[in-house]
Amino acid sequence: MATLVLLQKDLREFDNPALYNASRRQKPIIIVHVMEKRLGSASKWWLCESLRLFRQQLNESAITLLHLSDSADIQTMFEYLNDRIEIETIYSNGLDFELPDDMANIHESFMANLIFEPQDMTKEFKIFTPFWKFIRANCSPVKPLSNPEWNRKNHHVDIEFDEYNELPMMTGDTNWWNKMTPYWKIGEKAAQQRFKLFVKTKLSDYDYKRDFFCEDGTSKLSPHLRFGEISVRQMYDQLNIKKSNERYCAELGWREFAYHVYRNHPDLTKIPLNPKYRNFWPEFNDDHLKAWKTGNTGYPVIDAAMRNLWATGWMHNRLRMLVASFLVKNLLIPWQHGEEWFYDCLVDADPAVNPFSWQWVAGCGTDSVPYFRIFNPMLQGEKFDPQGIYVREWLPELVDFPTKRNIHQDMFKQPNLRPNNYPAPIIDFKSSRERTLSTFKAIVASKVINLKKPRLA
Numbered sequence: 001m002a003t004l005v006l007l008q009k010d011l012r013e014f015d016n017p018a019l020y021n022a023s024r025r026q027k028p029i030i031i032v033h034v035m036e037k038r039l040g041s042a043s044k045w046w047l048c049e050s051l052r053l054f055r056q057q058l059n060e061s062a063i064t065l066l067h068l069s070d071s072a073d074i075q076t077m078f079e080y081l082n083d084r085i086e087i088e089t090i091y092s093n094g095l096d097f098e099l100p101d102d103m104a105n106i107h108e109s110f111m112a113n114l115i116f117e118p119q120d121m122t123k124e125f126k127i128f129t130p131f132w133k134f135i136r137a138n139c140s141p142v143k144p145l146s147n148p149e150w151n152r153k154n155h156h157v158d159i160e161f162d163e164y165n166e167l168p169m170m171t172g173d174t175n176w177w178n179k180m181t182p183y184w185k186i187g188e189k190a191a192q193q194r195f196k197l198f199v200k201t202k203l204s205d206y207d208y209k210r211d212f213f214c215e216d217g218t219s220k221l222s223p224h225l226r227f228g229e230i231s232v233r234q235m236y237d238q239l240n241i242k243k244s245n246e247r248y249c250a251e252l253g254w255r256e257f258a259y260h261v262y263r264n265h266p267d268l269t270k271i272p273l274n275p276k277y278r279n280f281w282p283e284f285n286d287d288h289l290k291a292w293k294t295g296n297t298g299y300p301v302i303d304a305a306m307r308n309l310w311a312t313g314w315m316h317n318r319l320r321m322l323v324a325s326f327l328v329k330n331l332l333i334p335w336q337h338g339e340e341w342f343y344d345c346l347v348d349a350d351p352a353v354n355p356f357s358w359q360w361v362a363g364c365g366t367d368s369v370p371y372f373r374i375f376n377p378m379l380q381g382e383k384f385d386p387q388g389i390y391v392r393e394w395l396p397e398l399v400d401f402p403t404k405r406n407i408h409q410d411m412f413k414q415p416n417l418r419p420n421n422y423p424a425p426i427i428d429f430k431s432s433r434e435r436t437l438s439t440f441k442a443i444v445a446s447k448v449i450n451l452k453k454p455r456l457a
């Protein structure tokens with residue numbers, strides 16, 4: 001009689017309710033990681049390494065970790081395991097697919113990915129501030145659990161599982177993901193170290209430095225949170241006791257809010273929350289989309305950010321806002337194209353936070369940026385990268401741009417300053433801004449006509 005633990009976004013031992021409860025049962029344990037339905041390429045790279053390390057970690061306690069590459073095959077896998085060792089109970093921390101009845105009947109699901117239990121939220125909120133106020137005042141943050149206590153004699157399963165033993169591996173062209181390797185340390189131990197170091201060295205300046213993309217002022221914990229290598233409940237529990245950590249806790253709150261919205265609107269990835277935007281999007285220029293993806297728009301901040309994303313799998317929050325605004329509000333390209341590209345390139349690509357944030361920037365989400373707020377990449381660059389350190393780091397074409405000049409502004413005013421090998425702007429900022437303002441103004445003023453299905457007499 002064994003316990004089966006199904007994991008997806010929760011690759012840690014500390015504060016892992018499914019593992020913690022399984023360990024308390026003192027029965028043999030089999031852990032199976034089930035591939036998520038929506039995974040981008042960069043996050044797949046992260047996952048492969050994270051799983052390899054997690055298996056190593058669990059092996060030290062003689063615990064078995066298997067892998068299922070497609071959740072559609074869950075029943076077959078269950079029968080395979082049941083033939084070898086009878087499964088009595090199944091635990092998980094939530095799954096992105098339905099279990100067949102015979103499994104569902106013995107399944108218990110816990111929550112591990114959020115600070116507050118979603119079912120404690122009795123109403124739907126559309127605006128962040130009242131949501132965050134309400135949840136903090138009326139719900140209790142979930143307290144983190146300790147590590148599971150493994151007991152080799154009771155928990156170890158002495159069976160070879162040839163069928164589901166292989167972990168996923170990256171194949172094909174190694175160039176693109178090898179580039180990301182130097183930037184990251186993956187896994188639970190690395191996540192704990194990063195958190196500790198951030199609290200010790202950067203948290204006190206976070207409020208001030210968090211917007212300066214030329215500085216390393218944020219925690220970069222997002223991919224660890226994405227794969228559950230660190231518990232958000234542990235972070236909140238440790239930080240929420242100090243008033244000065246309010247700003248950082250509020251960022252974790254935005255993550256909670258994105259999940260709140262996603263829970264109420266699971267089609268967030270495709271469908272604008274604001275119905276006025278549902279049937280609108282004009283034809284767009286494919287070359288513009290390509291230039292945006294490859295960092296060749298001729299706008300230094302936009303290009304540096306997009307090349308930074310390609311090379312490292314990560315981008316600073318302010319830059320995410322700028323490049324998203326540029327795509328949607330200057331190039332007038334549907335936000336779904338940006339969402340997809342981000343999802344494929346980000347190591348932290350999150351099924352709730354990514355579409356939520358894209359809708360937020362595009363103005364069609366909830367508590368969104370108003371349509372008339374269009375970020376100016378030249379001014380933003382000047383403000384948050386005043387010496388051009390960031391753009392020079394990612395754009396070799398601009399390395400020799402004279403330091404006494406304003407790298408964000410001057411080549412737009414004096415085109416002869418633009419290096420020959422750096423592209424001319426693909427669009428004029430001022431006129432594209434005006435075009436968008438008039439287009440979006442018309443959308444906002446429009447009436448939504450809800451066509452009802454004709455009823456059969």
Ligand SMILES: Cc1cc2nc3c(=O)[nH]c(=O)nc-3n(C[C@H](O)[C@H](O)[C@H](O)COP(=O)(O)OP(=O)(O)OC[C@H]3O[C@@H](n4cnc5c(N)ncnc54)[C@H](O)[C@@H]3O)c2cc1C
Binds near residue numbers: 225
């Ligand atoms: C267009 C767009 C797409 C985005 N896509 C993602 C995504 O796929 N995955 C993702 O985790 N974040 C996404 N974000 C939110 C945010 O940019 C990242 O969470 C943040 O940059 C991660 O860096 P950090 O860990 O250093 O953040 P920190 O500033 O150190 O913040 C700590 C944690 O708080 C959470 N957080 C911070 N800012 C936000 C925010 N605005 N919304 C929700 N949670 C936040 C993250 O979990 C983050 O790790 C997106 C933002 C935009 C504008």
